[in-house]
Amino acid sequence: MADAALRLKDLVEQLLGAPLPLRIRAWDGSQAGPPHAPALVVHNRRAVRRLLWRPGELGLARAWVAGDLEIEGDLYTALDLVAGLVWERGEDARSLLQALRDPEVRAALRGLVRFAGPPLPPAPPREEVRRRGHLHTRRSDKRAISHHYDVGNDFYEIVLGPSMVYSCAYWPAPEPDSTLETAQRDKLELVCRKLALTHGQRLLDVGCGWGSMAIHAAREHGVSVVGITLSHEQAAYARKRVADEGLTDRVEIRVQDYRDVADGPYDAISSIGMAEHVGSKRYLEYAEDLFRLLKPGGRLLNHQIGRRPRRDESAYSVDEFIDAYVFPDGELAPVGATVAQLERAGFEVRDLESIREHYALTLRRWVANLEAGWARAVRLTSPGRARVWRLYMAASALAFERNRIGVNQVLAIRTPTSGTSGMPLRARTWN
Template identity: 40%
Template sequence: MPNPGVAVQVVAAIETVYGLRFPIGMRAWDGSRAGAPEGPVAVLRSPRAVRQLLLRPGRSGLVEAYVTGHLDIDGDFAAGLRHCRELVAHVHAQGPPGPAHWPRLIGLIARTGVGGRRTPVETDRPTVDFPASILDDTLARSCGYWTSDGPEYHLSDAQQDKLDLVCQKLGLTKGMRLLDVGCGWGSLVLHAAEHYGVTATGITVSPTQCDFVRAAAAKRGLSSSVTVQRIAPRDITDGPFDAVASIETGEHVSDKDYPAYCATLHRLLRPGGQLLMQQTSGGGMFTGSYMTPAMATRPVERTLSQLRDAGLEIEDVMSMREHYVRTIDAWRHALDANWDDIITRTGPTRARIWRLQLADNALAFADDKMSVHQILAVRP
């Protein structure tokens, strides 16, 4: 009697060894199919995926198998990833397989032809700088503010509404001085100077962003009111400012350095000046700490405490969690629409990292495992 196909054997082994029902369908390179008959399907592209699933079914093994192209998810990617999160949670709770299961696992791996040492993917490089082709014309890589459900309302509108929300909370008026810490590609400083008449300064560590913002300011006739510096916040000497913005920049500051960061924001404000901080908390299962270890998200309660310790008074806190679900979904759809071009420009590994990161974070925000808040504070 012939052996059952690879997918049948792998699903049976996972269900037996880990004591669960495999949550989605599975298809292997030999054409075999097993698991759930409907919904997303895990696709085993090569024998190497078998080893990852059987021996390392936790998050690191699944991430490595996916970004290296040995494992795919057909169908609704986010739905398939949600089931994978459930699988990982079960495996972590149960622990590694006992010695009684090793002969079966090793035998199946040998029969599917896996050999040689695995080559780990370099998933510890920065992955948050998404390609411009999935962004709107503001090039903002932060949460938008969605004020409409209408079919003609798009990500670019949500980002413009976010910029207006920040400017209005800060009470920006003509003649005021604004500092944007971590200005990125300049969306806030350009918008605030053009529409609110402020003198805006942006700071960034990226020379490419410096050049881009300066060129954009010149093109809009804003060179006299928009400046950008390649400098760290602690090295700014031309303060104080009437208003300071930190839009999803604090996540890149380590826990050790965060109190000093808050103290610097306080120093850069004039008495009575306001700070608008937009900052995420929590993390995704697959990417929150595994693929972006430089990120240091912290609970909003700790952020508020550290701002108070720095001498700032909290005026308002607003959750934007649901707005981030919609923002990430827009990025995900744009990534899929430009998939072939992005692979050509950046390579399949980085494109897969972006797809996994976006889907994972979308689920985390939807499930309240991640959040984002706008915090308005004042220097008394």
């Protein structure tokens, strides 16, 4: 058949109820769609079978990770065009079910089934998580963290650059004049200033990653730091960095669950890009544990990605692609829900700063790093894993830019019974 692209284009447009803004180039050499638009390259019939067996985001993700689909042209432009159809048209599952009632669409699907090849579902790519057991137990959290962070320290060095900070940087204006490393240093310093760290204090860094926050706080502010992570690879890397900096007397890196920390109280706690892993059912427990570990008057800086709230929160479901390939068991909550849980745990929330645009800029730099080191990244992991990260980070950059998701720094205090918070009357002295 020499018209696969045209038939695919017609079917997609019937399902969407709108013109397809991308070109399609199919395995038989045929092309259809706007001639100057980025192309969705469908390499084989297996891509179609993946979509037939799992319509929607997960089927597309499996085809992308397996290399059955790719984008020819600018990735951001292609994703932005698709986002305009999906994100702004509401829940695509409802649209799909409605389209399937159309006799013409059902006829087109029958034709698609006939030329898609053997009627067996292709096996998911090996990079996909296999679910086992209950969510957010100590064991399942450790397994989820290992899937995401134990990809290899060398791989993360390619993506993150020398700073090895895996969270939103803090960019000056104008942004093009700053390096990623400078912006990440500025973010770490911003956290330290919000926590009002002073020489001799104890800091707990929850989800310490590769040790960047712990090292910065100890070196620049003279505090003693305990950094905890569930990733053995991260811990080994962080310990070496601490030793190389000559800070082993002030920084301890542990492989430990936050629920098992028992050596409080601490003067301050930083949690940067970790709380997304906690889960809504465990979030109050997380907040209560951090409250317990702080001394009266101590400060918590909770840096966390949040999603936009929905009118019907009961209808919220996690992103299938991210859950299966990127952050297993991760959940995003609206910032209002996060603040409410912190307050329920006993914290007084004193400041909230949204730095959404900063994360979009950071992700675009990470994508550029990955693309520049693509061949090595593939050798260190797998072609599928590298494709997961490229798609995930590029799509996330657009989600931040379009205000689909945000990132917030919440400063909270374990206010003493006297009510003396220790906060200055003009709080934002860190700006």
